[in-house]
Amino acid sequence: MTTGMPSGSIDKALTVLEALAEHSRLTDIAAASGLPKSTVHRILQSLLGWGFAVADGNGGYLPGPRILTLAGRVMSRFDPAQHARAALRDLRDRTGMTVHFAIRSGDEIVYVDKIEGRRPYQMKSRVGMGVPLHTTAIGKAVLSQLTPAETAEIIDRAGLTAVTRRSITDPAVLRRQLDEAQAHGFAIDDGENDAGISCIGAPVFDHTASVMGGISISALSFEMDLDSEALAAEVISAARAVSVALGAPAADSDTEQAG
Structure with a gap:
């Protein structure tokens, strides 16, 4: 949602549309959008005409079927890797390490993007490869x-x-590591999936604020300081950027983690 009072007509309409996702009564939509009730009512009438809103029969409003139609068309063309690419490339440039983006698929994660690090070697991982959850930093x-x-x-x-x-x-050992990862916002893999390779990973969230996968940096174990707060902070920051790029609510994806 835009910050401050929306000024342009398009800004006002989008602000009302966003408020409609969480509120149904005119008074609540006006309060959430920061707009006068008369303005909100006028915009809602336009949204009704376009099918982006429907009357709920009790004097309120609900998101309309046109939103679902539009969302379906958008999602059919939605490529998470493409939307995450800028943040992944920035993470590689800032750390010099290989960056992976993986999405959970059942009981494993599947790599959907990989950017090689600025090192004289390459990782054997590849896009499309599925790996266990419990042996990887992302998992x-x-x-x-x-x-x-x-x-x-x-x-x-x-x-x-x-x-x-x-x-x-x-x-029990895995549970302790997961509790630490949840508390600090990142997880580690100390040669657990690929001998001699260490990783730091952080979760990525989708538009429902549910975890969908994660990103990580990887390097030879003797080059990776798994205790580095600076490296962990870089991964966490990049994971937040990817989450926002994929539609996660900023308030959830940007929640400050300890550590």
């Missing part, structure tokens, strides 16, 4: 946003198979 960042019951179901279903000798196979 653990995702798990940290689920309830303990949801995580337990995933563990029961998928197991905690060791991918390297450093993979976590004890549910």
